[in-house]
Amino acid sequence: MVSGIKPTTVLIADDHQLFNDGLRNLLTFDGTPFRVVEQVYTGADVVPAIHTWRPDVVLLDINLPQRTGLDIARQIVREFPDVRVIIVSMYSYQKFVEELKVIGVAGYLLKSASQQELITCLDRVGQGGTYFDIRLGGKAGDLHLEDDFVKRFKLSPRELEIIVLMKHGLTTSEIAQRLFLSEETVKTHRKNIYYKLDINSLAELIRFANEQGL
Amino acid sequence: MVSGIKPTTVLIADDHQLFNDGLRNLLTFDGTPFRVVEQVYTGADVVPAIHTWRPDVVLLDINLPQRTGLDIARQIVREFPDVRVIIVSMYSYQKFVEELKVIGVAGYLLKSASQQELITCLDRVGQGGTYFDIRLGGKAGDLHLEDDFVKRFKLSPRELEIIVLMKHGLTTSEIAQRLFLSEETVKTHRKNIYYKLDINSLAELIRFANEQGL
DNA sequence: TAAAAAATACCCCTTTCGGGGTATAGGCTA
DNA sequence: TAGCCTATACCCCGAAAGGGGTATTTTTTA
Numbered sequence: 001m002v003s004g005i006k007p008t009t010v011l012i013a014d015d016h017q018l019f020n021d022g023l024r025n026l027l028t029f030d031g032t033p034f035r036v037v038e039q040v041y042t043g044a045d046v047v048p049a050i051h052t053w054r055p056d057v058v059l060l061d062i063n064l065p066q067r068t069g070l071d072i073a074r075q076i077v078r079e080f081p082d083v084r085v086i087i088v089s090m091y092s093y094q095k096f097v098e099e100l101k102v103i104g105v106a107g108y109l110l111k112s113a114s115q116q117e118l119i120t121c122l123d124r125v126g127q128g129g130t131y132f133d134i135r136l137g138g139k140a141g142d143l144h145l146e147d148d149f150v151k152r153f154k155l156s157p158r159e160l161e162i163i164v165l166m167k168h169g170l171t172t173s174e175i176a177q178r179l180f181l182s183e184e185t186v187k188t189h190r191k192n193i194y195y196k197l198d199i200n201s202l203a204e205l206i207r208f209a210n211e212q213g214l
Numbered sequence: 215m216v217s218g219i220k221p222t223t224v225l226i227a228d229d230h231q232l233f234n235d236g237l238r239n240l241l242t243f244d245g246t247p248f249r250v251v252e253q254v255y256t257g258a259d260v261v262p263a264i265h266t267w268r269p270d271v272v273l274l275d276i277n278l279p280q281r282t283g284l285d286i287a288r289q290i291v292r293e294f295p296d297v298r299v300i301i302v303s304m305y306s307y308q309k310f311v312e313e314l315k316v317i318g319v320a321g322y323l324l325k326s327a328s329q330q331e332l333i334t335c336l337d338r339v340g341q342g343g344t345y346f347d348i349r350l351g352g353k354a355g356d357l358h359l360e361d362d363f364v365k366r367f368k369l370s371p372r373e374l375e376i377i378v379l380m381k382h383g384l385t386t387s388e389i390a391q392r393l394f395l396s397e398e399t400v401k402t403h404r405k406n407i408y409y410k411l412d413i414n415s416l417a418e419l420i421r422f423a424n425e426q427g428l
Numbered sequence: 429t430a431a432a433a434a435a436t437a438c439c440c441c442t443t444t445c446g447g448g449g450t451a452t453a454g455g456c457t458a
Numbered sequence: 459t460a461g462c463c464t465a466t467a468c469c470c471c472g473a474a475a476g477g478g479g480t481a482t483t484t485t486t487t488a
Contacts, residue, residue: 016304016325018332022236041326090230111230112255118232156464169421172444184467191447200446201474202416207383370434386474398437405477414476415444 007035008126011053013046013072014039014061014088019111023059023088026115027122034122046072050080057106057125062089070100077104084125107131153196162189166202167209221249222340225267227260227286228275228302233325237273237302240329241336248336260286264294271320271339276303284314291318298339321345367410376403380416381423 010027014020020039027034037053040046043064050058058076062069073085086107087100100108106125109118110133121131155163165175172190176183194200197208224241228234234253241248251267254260257278264272272290276283287299300321301314314322320339323332324347335345369377379389386404390397408414411422 016233017328018240018302018323018325019230019233019236021329022233022240025239026232026236088232109232111232114231115235158465166417167420169417169419171415171417174417181465182467184469185465187445188467189465190445194446201385202445203380203383203385203388205383206381206420372435395435396437398439399435401475402437403435404475408476416475 007033008057008122009035009037009053009055010122011046011049011055011058012036012039013041013043013049013058013064013069015041015043015064016061017041023118026118033126043069043072047075047079050076050083054080055083057084057086057122059086059088059109062087070103073100073105074103084128086121086125086131101132108133155193155196159189159193159196162186163193163205163209166190166205221247222271222336223249223251223267223269224336225260225263225269225272226250226253227255227257227263227272227278229255229257229278230275231255237332240332247340257283257286261289261293264290264297268294269297271298271300271336273300273302273323276301284317287314287319288317300335300339300345315346322347369407369410373403373407373410376400377407377419377423380404380419 012020012023014023020041024036024039027036037055038049040049046058046060046064060069060073060076064072069087069089073087076083076085084106085104086109087105088109088111090111107121107130109121109131113121113133117133124131161179162175165178170178172183172186175181176186179186194205197205199205199208226234226237228237234255238250238253241250251269252263254263260272260274260278274283274287274290278286283301283303287301290297290299298320299318300323301319302323302325304325321335321344323335323345327335327347331347338345375393376389379392384392386397386400389395390400393400407419411419413419413422
């Protein structure tokens with residue numbers, strides 16, 4: 001961090017200009033070990049910018065227009081093995097995380113992270129390490145959010161499990177298959193869930209889950 | 215803008231800490247006419263913070279967990295008539311804009327706006343005016359995030375509107391009532407949507423919408 | 429202006445969902 | 459051990475969703 005050390009060069013790729021510029025500012029302070037060499041606002045501009053600047057790290061939004069961050073990440077890792085990719089997203093898409101790790105991205109930051117986490121993440125990745133937001137930690141992360149929910153509505157673990165699957169768009173038969181249950185059992189759980197939450201349709205469950213931030 | 219003039223006080227309410235902090239930085243520069251008096255990260259903290267600080271302007275995210283920005287905006291306008299509300303959102307959802315204007319918010323900024331637009335918006339609103347992003351002028355539901363979506367799947371505006379309502383958990387009859395349509399018409403749209411997206415249940419629509427970040 | 433797209437609305441039919449039950453087995457605990 | 463919770467699974471039935479049509483009107487666009 002002492003001046004004189006070569007700074008980590010950073011490319012920021014996010015279509016929300018306010019967020020993009022905000023990130024740049026958060027990385028620009030006295031004695032910063034980072035240098036933002038370029039900012040791009042569309043998916044199409046990412047790869048050309050990497051060509052030009054060869055940044056050490058790319059902060060890549062996963063929800064870019066035109067091309068998805070997933071595709072771009074794949075291409076970067078393939079074509080520029082020494083450019084490290086950090087995904088920045090508002091969602092903790094669990095399945096994406098696994099996929100991204102397989103692809104070979106170096107980090108995953110949530111937009112709800114703090115400046116400190118951003119800097120820690122960039123430090124680690126800049127030094128060749130990886131950083132994945134702790135809130136992505138599968139069940140651990142989910143449960144902490146869901147804890148309240150469970151207590152307030154006296155839901156059993158199984159019921160919570162089924163709520164999550166329903167919210168993710170699995171049909172009754174899909175849930176039954178995945179959990180090795182009879183469809184009738186899933187239906188029973190569903191009935192009990194609806195009774196406890198005082199709702200009576202999948203539509204309402206979705207609304208409810210959205211309202212609870214689940 | 216000359217120093218000595220009382221600065222416009224600002225409260226920032228956004229659950230994405232990186233964005234929230236980024237905004238604060240974008241408003242902090244030499245000779246800034248703004249002073250960020252507080253930042254909050256949940257819907258529940260907004261009104262108490264206004265009580266304490268009585269800011270001139272609130273930059274309010276519309277997608278807050280716990281309480282929607284819409285509800286909060288309504289309450290602020292009702293209880294604190296001299297506190298001006300600027301909505302900050304990633305969507306340029308026309309219906310929201312109309313609703314928000316009726317409620318009495320003073321501005322609407324997109325997250326894809328530039329720092330210059332942010333400052334212009336705050337300047338105008340701070341001086342008692344209003345500011346609505348020019349990109350809001352389009353037809354119902356043309357948010358740039360959905361733009362892609364629409365093009366890829368050749369969805370009509372009406373279909374997109376219905377997708378959004380379905381995703382929010384409205385039943386067929388609720389959608390029919392809200393849009394002043396026959397249930398049969400909604401069913402027709404739903405059929406066409408399912409055909410275009412190659413799906414066959416609400417569950418799959420939810421999954422699809424989640425995957426598309428819609 | 430003619431063709432295409434979008435929006436509206438209905439019919440018929442099958443499948444799934446949702447609400448009312450009942451029932452058995454295992455585990456925890458007061 | 460008797461009671462309670464949880465998880466499992468089934469039956470019946472009405473309501474809603476889903477899938478196949480057809481058709482008219484308005485709007486957009488080539």
